[in-house]
Amino acid sequence: MLLELTDDQRDLARAVDDFCRREAGSRDQREKLTDGGRLHHNEDLYRRLAGLGWAGVRVPEEYGGLGGSHVDMCLLLERTAHGMLPIAGMGVTFIVANAVARFGTAAQKETLLRSVVAGDSQSISMSEPGAGSDVAALTCKAERTDSGWRVNGQKTWCSNAHYAQHLLLVARTSGSGSKHEGITMFHVPLPADGLEIRGIDTLGGREVNDLFFTDVELPEDAVVGQVGQGWTQLMAGLSTERLILGALMVGTAQRAFDDALAFVSTREQFGRKVGSFQALRHRVADLATEIEATRLLVYAVARMADAQPDKVLAREASMVKLKATEVAKRVAIEGMQMMGGYGYATEFDMEKHLRSTIVSTVYGGTNEIQRDIIGKTYGL
Structure with missing residues (x-):
């Protein structure tokens, strides 16, 4: 991975990965946590994550949070998405926490931000x-x-x-x-x-x-x-909101890629591993490059948001949302194609990756809207 991180950030990423492997590392674990895939958010699991302080990664320290950066937040979101942790409420909770931290009264911050730190879900x-x-x-x-x-x-x-x-x-x-x-x-x-x-x-x-x-x-x-x-306040939070969506989709894209790579590295047809065929080898190379480029974009904009916390990064944040969701969707679709019928079967995770990514270009502002925003920043 080309991303430059501090020692503390690398430690955070490793700790989150360990948590994901321990709590939801197997398909059987995830099935139990989600009632056979019917649930998207396991409240008990999310509260265990909150017990480690991570639910308050961006909450100021005076309200019990870690007071972390946008980069820290993106790391947490990317790694939990990659680990397929069934805590779908976290991204939206972070969006709400950002709005309250910016605009809430002292009493609202005391109540709502502390509830975020404790593991309450927000909508x-x-x-x-x-x-x-x-x-x-x-x-x-x-x-x-x-x-x-x-x-x-x-x-x-x-x-x-x-x-x-x-x-x-x-x-x-x-x-x-x-x-x-x-x-x-x-x-x-x-x-x-x-x-x-x-x-x-x-x-x-x-x-x-x-x-x-x-x-x-x-x-x-x-x-x-x-x-x-309210409209002005919504616009002020767009940079954080779109970074949240971007980080989640980078993690999902990487997981879909890893699952597809594991399959084509072991599946044999015509007497050889299917990943050794040039068509698939080139597809893997293209997807890996797209994911790495997207990750660099997400974290570059996260650093911009940390350096300029009061600036609305309209162009850059929309680029994050546009690129990350399009790449994630492409990886899931091509991953399913590389896995053939197994990619469509519910016993494998690829079909879930497809369902998770196909809608990502719609929610949080459709990608058509993101393109329009980007175009307008160029005077068009």
Whole structure:
């Protein structure tokens, strides 16, 4: 690996790898942890990880976290994804923790960031049936009351909500001005009276949910940041969010590559290892090169984010999300092709890699949107 790391970062990567091997290193272990592959997040396992301090890798030390860097965070995410640790809630939890650390009140930080460190899962709700890529078109409404706020409306594609302890809700608090104005973030403890969480069946199982808010009452201090500034606050967190997605997909791509390489190195056809055929050997070389280049991009941008914590790295962060997800999807598809029918069989992990990566070019801002953002930074 070409990546330059400090001694502490190398120690972190080794420790996480050891944890993954010990807790979920075999397929039998992962089957038990996920109820035969039906679950994506094992809460007990995540709390054991949190017990080592890693859930608070980016949480400031004054709230019990490690106060680590974006590079540290990316290392943790990459290695847990490579280890296929069933803790799907971690990435979204880190996104929420970043928003609270930036914009939360002292009381919110004390409560929510310490809960992140303890291993509580967080969820964030932005998308709506009529507001997907165009998130600013959201209509879920929070109206002022004598005691705080009342929320009504529907959200969709909400990750983690069926097991999370807290929800970061993005809702409309004003209809005046442009659609980017009048948006506010709220902290919603889960479960909440008046909130129905309904799972959505997908290719990957139950990962996301529809949320239905019916007169959900929130106190005045549920606002995270400033009323009406939710859009600006969302944009401020994009660098971290896209680094999280990029690191997870680099880890998944590397695991899919490693599984395919192990297969073609042992599988024999026509009297020789199939990996010795030039067609497959060249494919392996191309995929290895793409993964290494992508990893370098992710960590280069992570270092930029550490050096310029208040700067929105619109171009670079979108490049991370675009490149990492496209590469991960390609590796899984070509890995399945190299493994033939075995790559399609559920007794091997490759079909799971495909399901995990095929949607990655859609969530967190579609790759079409990422390309548009990148193009605009060049004045187009």
